[in-house]
Amino acid sequence: MMQQTPPIPEIIQAIPLQSYLILSTALFVIGIIGVLTRRNAIVIFMSIELMLNAANLLLIAFSSYKSDASGQVFVFFIMAVAAAEVAVGLAIIVMIYRNTRTIDVGFLNKLKW
Amino acid sequence: MYPIVLLSVLGIVVLFLGFMKSKSVLLPATLLFLVLALASNFIDWNQGKVLYFYEMLAVNNLTLAFNAIVLVSAFMIVAMTRGFQDQEEAQPAEYYGIMLFSLVGAFMIIGYEHLIMLFVGIEILSVSMYILTGSDKSNLRSNEAALKYFLMGAFATGIMLFGIALLYGATGSFNLTDIQSYVSIQGRGVSYILYAGLLLLLIGMLFKVSAAPFHFWTPDVYDGAPTIFTTFMSTIVKTAGFAAIFRLLSHSFTPIYSFWWITLAAITVLTLLVGNIIAVYQNSFKRMLAYSSISHAGYLLIAVTSLSPQTENAILFYSLAYSIATISAFGVLMLVSKKKALEGQVDESYAAFNGLAAQNPLLAFVLAVSMLSLAGIPLTAGFWGKFFVFGSAVERGLVWMLVVAVLMSAVGIYYYFRAIIAAYLKEGDIGKIRIAPFYRIILVVATAMTILFGLAPGIFEKLL
Amino acid sequence: MSPTLSLFYFLSFLTVLSALMVVFARSPIHSVLYLILTFFCLSGHYILLNAQFLAAVNIIVYAGAIMVLFLFVIMFLNMKKEDEESKTNLTKVAAVIVAGTLGVILVGAFRKSQVGTYNPYAHDSQVGMVESLGHMLFREYLLPFELISILFLVAMTGAIMLGKREVGERHF
Numbered sequence: 001m002m003q004q005t006p007p008i009p010e011i012i013q014a015i016p017l018q019s020y021l022i023l024s025t026a027l028f029v030i031g032i033i034g035v036l037t038r039r040n041a042i043v044i045f046m047s048i049e050l051m052l053n054a055a056n057l058l059l060i061a062f063s064s065y066k067s068d069a070s071g072q073v074f075v076f077f078i079m080a081v082a083a084a085e086v087a088v089g090l091a092i093i094v095m096i097y098r099n100t101r102t103i104d105v106g107f108l109n110k111l112k113w
Numbered sequence: 114m115y116p117i118v119l120l121s122v123l124g125i126v127v128l129f130l131g132f133m134k135s136k137s138v139l140l141p142a143t144l145l146f147l148v149l150a151l152a153s154n155f156i157d158w159n160q161g162k163v164l165y166f167y168e169m170l171a172v173n174n175l176t177l178a179f180n181a182i183v184l185v186s187a188f189m190i191v192a193m194t195r196g197f198q199d200q201e202e203a204q205p206a207e208y209y210g211i212m213l214f215s216l217v218g219a220f221m222i223i224g225y226e227h228l229i230m231l232f233v234g235i236e237i238l239s240v241s242m243y244i245l246t247g248s249d250k251s252n253l254r255s256n257e258a259a260l261k262y263f264l265m266g267a268f269a270t271g272i273m274l275f276g277i278a279l280l281y282g283a284t285g286s287f288n289l290t291d292i293q294s295y296v297s298i299q300g301r302g303v304s305y306i307l308y309a310g311l312l313l314l315l316i317g318m319l320f321k322v323s324a325a326p327f328h329f330w331t332p333d334v335y336d337g338a339p340t341i342f343t344t345f346m347s348t349i350v351k352t353a354g355f356a357a358i359f360r361l362l363s364h365s366f367t368p369i370y371s372f373w374w375i376t377l378a379a380i381t382v383l384t385l386l387v388g389n390i391i392a393v394y395q396n397s398f399k400r401m402l403a404y405s406s407i408s409h410a411g412y413l414l415i416a417v418t419s420l421s422p423q424t425e426n427a428i429l430f431y432s433l434a435y436s437i438a439t440i441s442a443f444g445v446l447m448l449v450s451k452k453k454a455l456e457g458q459v460d461e462s463y464a465a466f467n468g469l470a471a472q473n474p475l476l477a478f479v480l481a482v483s484m485l486s487l488a489g490i491p492l493t494a495g496f497w498g499k500f501f502v503f504g505s506a507v508e509r510g511l512v513w514m515l516v517v518a519v520l521m522s523a524v525g526i527y528y529y530f531r532a533i534i535a536a537y538l539k540e541g542d543i544g545k546i547r548i549a550p551f552y553r554i555i556l557v558v559a560t561a562m563t564i565l566f567g568l569a570p571g572i573f574e575k576l577l
Numbered sequence: 578m579s580p581t582l583s584l585f586y587f588l589s590f591l592t593v594l595s596a597l598m599v600v601f602a603r604s605p606i607h608s609v610l611y612l613i614l615t616f617f618c619l620s621g622h623y624i625l626l627n628a629q630f631l632a633a634v635n636i637i638v639y640a641g642a643i644m645v646l647f648l649f650v651i652m653f654l655n656m657k658k659e660d661e662e663s664k665t666n667l668t669k670v671a672a673v674i675v676a677g678t679l680g681v682i683l684v685g686a687f688r689k690s691q692v693g694t695y696n697p698y699a700h701d702s703q704v705g706m707v708e709s710l711g712h713m714l715f716r717e718y719l720l721p722f723e724l725i726s727i728l729f730l731v732a733m734t735g736a737i738m739l740g741k742r743e744v745g746e747r748h749f
Contacts, residue, residue: 006702010581011625012695013458021282021687023589023622027596027615028275029680034600035268036672042605042651044264046612049643050596051271053619056635059280064626065694066285067701069713071278073230075715076629078274079638080725081236084732085270087674088240089263090650091736092247096256097654098742113605121727126736166720214731219706221724229721237728244735250743282692286677304690366591 012065020061027054041093045086052082114165114172115153116180117220120146124213131206143191143209150216151184167486168288168426169227178202178429179356183219186348187212192555193444194341196440208248212345215241219353228277228287231357235273235321238350239266246334256293258337264318265330273317279310293365300368300572308372315358315373322354324380324414328407332391335403340450340461343399344443346408348436355413359428363420370420377418382517384411389521398446399461401528402439405487408525409435415518416502419509427501432568432571434494438486441559444552445480452546463531468541476546477536479556486563488529489522494566501570585625592618616640631703711732 027050034047056075063071123146130139153176157163162173191212193206214237221234232369243266247259281287283306285297296303316327323331335343366373388408395401409431416427446461449469453460470477486495499522506515535541566573595618598611616639623632703709714722 006625008695008700008702009625009627010579011585012627012700014579014582015585017692017694018687019585019589020622022684023592024278025680025683026593026708027685028271028683029676030593030596030600031271032676032679033673035264036676037669038600040605041260041264042647043608045267046599046647048264048267048271049612049639050191050599050615051268051615052274054698055271055274055278055620056631057622058275059281060623060626060628060631062278062282064628067695067699068285069702069704069709070287070717071709072628072631072705073713073718074232074277075652076634076710077229077233077718077721077725078632079706081233081270081728083638083643084240084728085236085267085469086646087732087736088243088739089267090646091740092243092256092259092263094650094654095247095250095739096260099251099253099256112704117724121724124727125730128730167717169717169720204738207734211731211734217724217727227721229718233721233725233728237724237731240728241731241737244731244739247739250739285692304692305686306690309686378640567661 009064017061017065020057024054024058024061027051027057034092041096045089049082049086052078114170116150116184117170117217117385119150119153120213120217120220123149124210124217127208127213128210131204131210131439136186136205139205139209140191140194143213144188146213147184147188147191151181151188151265154180154184159334164226168290169230170221170224170294171226172224175425176356176360177459179223179352179432180220180409181427182352182433182436183216183223183349187216187345189276189437189440189559190341190344190348192551193440193447195342195549205350208245209350211241211244215245215345219349221273222353222357225357225360225446226289228280228289231361232274232277235318235357236270238353239270239321242342242346242350243268244422245345246338249339254337256337258334261337262334269317269320269327272320275316276310276313276315279306280314281310283307283310289361289365293368294568296552298368298369301370301371305548308369309367311373312376314361315377317382318354318361322351322358322413323407324409324410325384325407326380328384328387328410331407332400332403335406336400337398340399340443340447343403344440348439348445351406351410352412352432352436355410355417355428355432359417359424362417363424374418374420377414378511378514381411381414381418382514384408384414385521386518389524393524395528397462398465398532401463401532402442402446405525405528406439406463409487411521412499412502412518415511415514416505418514419506419511421505421508423501423505423508426503427498430494430501431498432499433566433573434563436558437493437562438483438493441479441556441563442483442487443557444556445476445483448476448546448548448552449543454544462539464539466541466543467539468543469477469536471541472543472545475553475556476548479560480536481533482560484529484532486567488526489508490526492564492567494563494570496567497570501526581625584621588618588621588625592622605651606648609644609651612647613640613644616644618731624707627702630705630707630710 031047031051035044038044056078059071059075130142157172164171218234218237221230225231243259243263246262249255283304284292320327388404388411392401392404416424449465450461453465486493489495489499505513595611595614599608602608620632620635
């Protein structure tokens with residue numbers, strides 16, 4: 001019987017879950033730094049994507065270690081939502097570019113950034 | 114559950130109605146759909162707690178009452194949109210469709226039982242708001258507001274998701290009841306990951322309801338968005354957001370109250386201070402209302418922080434009173450600023466109201482009642498809202514927080530009364546403003562409700 | 578060190594490095610390219626974790642669709658100039674301090690807590706396969722799955738509404 005069940009992936013046996021936690025936290029922090037330091041709207045948006053991916057990695061790591069599928073289904077939803085958000089965000093950026101010819105958030109000084 | 118299904122379908126119907134030649138059918142159809150949704154909302158009334166769709170959605174009287182508040186606010190706001198059709202570039206079918214869809218998101222976060230419903234609901238609500246904020250396409254301020262709202266909103270979503278992931282890691286489930294049982298079994302010994310996850314999730318949600326220090330986007334976005342959608346944001350998003358925060362904390366995290374209340378109390382006090390004090394310095398009425406919405410988020414947070422048996426009623430009543438007063442205040446502002454715009458000057462400052470009472474006694478009265486209600490003067494609904502909120506804080510013994518809140522309400526009186534003084538005492542040359550009959554009815558009903566609930570708050574409790 | 582282990586460390590290093598490059602690259606196009614690299618590395622991690630389906634979806638949706646959209650907009654807007662005036666150094670330092678503190682707190686929380694590990698007796702390595710995910714997605718998660726279509730509808734309507742050229746507006 002034991003031979004029929006597929007083996008536990010090697011990575012789960014060899015690497016503690018902590019490493020994945022730290023890796024995804026690193027990605028998350030890098031994303032936050034990007035959002036706070038950059039001014040180009042598209043780069044800020046890419047940093048936000050990094051943050052979402054940190055959450056994805058975390059969910060998948062937890063899900064695989066606990067062998068519970070719901071975490072991975074959640075990631076599925078995050079990806080779908082990210083796609084919808086990107087569409088709207090880029091439409092907003094294109095709209096602004098039409099009016100101002102720039103997408104540097106610095107021009108937002110009318111609204112006191 | 115029924116309004117979710119109904120509005121999802123009817124929103125699509127509205128989009129299709131947009132293909133018709135005559136745009137005049139859109140507004141009545143949307144209003145009819147909202148009434149239908151409100152009626153269907155009460156099918157589940159008094160059934161106790163019901164879980165739908167594999168424990169995704171919970172329905173009980175509290176969630177139904179929140180749904181009803183959201184629907185009533187939406188009805189009033191949509192009824193005020195007369196005039197979308199007049200503008201050449203406007204796409205009314207899209208606006209109405211997106212508004213109906215955003216309500217679906219609001220219902221999801223009011224009654225979520227599973228964190229994925231919270232996440233998807235918040236996204237539906239926020240993405241709709243990003244779009245509506247930017248809907249005044251040729252107006253640069255509206256564009257900037259949309260971009261800023263979008264970037265900050267997506268940032269908050271990222272933080273929230275990381276929090277959800279950590280909560281999942283700690284408890285092994287996304288289900289609120291499972292999380293609750295995990296927390297109550299572990300008691301104070303829950304892992305630090307849960308604390309971190311809860312904090313990040315809360316930060317993400319507080320961002321959406323614009324509590325300080327996560328409020329910095331609010332004034333600009335509320336100021337830049339078309340006024341009608343500012344109204345939508347400051348009432349519906351806020352009501353639904355607070356319902357969601359209250360649901361999370363009261364359902365799952367009561368056993369570790371001693372952990373989160375200090376954080377939340379600090380945020381509450383900061384929100385009260387920031388909202389009220391900066392509002393004093395505003396010259397624009399619209400910006401003042403944005404800061405006022407921050408300060409009202411602070412009052413609502415008092416109720417959430419104290420988390421006593423009274424809290425449910427306090428939040429419900431407060432959001433109702435706040436929503437109605439805000440809608441009528443913005444309603445008057447829209448009429449006045451439209452009149453000014455026709456005369457060739459965009460004016461959303463206090464000075465726009467100068468001399469309003471001379472030729473438009475009704476508008477001035479509506480404005481005055483809504484300002485009194487927002488300030489929390491007795492005989493208005495806002496007074497009882499504050500009364501209940503403070504009552505729940507007293508029950509928990511948070512007297513020091515109460516002192517701050519009362520002081521800040523006193524500050525609030527100053528900036529709310531500026532509008533009344535402008536309308537009644539200052540000289541100005543506003544001519545007679547034409548009000549569409551339906552618009553007039555909405556304003557009168559909102560004012561009547563504010564006074565009615567102010568005279569007899571018991572009516573509301575009887576309804577529950 | 579076993580090959581899997583070294584693969585893990587290599588991928589992790591590459592992930593963090595390319596993520597850093599996304600944030601610090603001067604030109605937005607470079608940022609996009611580094612972001613794509615990050616996504617590929619993450620897909621590698623997903624495969625290591627036996628989440629094959631999500632690894633494929635990650636490539637298709639993120640690297641395939643989302644990133645192409647990014648690139649498309651950058652090219653469309655002709656943003657090759659690096660004319661971005663940077664924020665003041667003070668804001669930058671403050672931002673790094675804030676984010677760094679958050680990271681240190683999180684890592685501290687992880688260190689102090691029992692994160693648990695796999696259960697060698699009840700572990701099911703097949704959870705990441707299409708079959709188990711599909712079962713869950715179309716049964717327990719049916720309602721959010723249907724409702725996310727509302728989100729797409731909103732996004733579609735909105736993107737068209739905002740991105741459409743109005744009469745009299747210039748074509749870029």
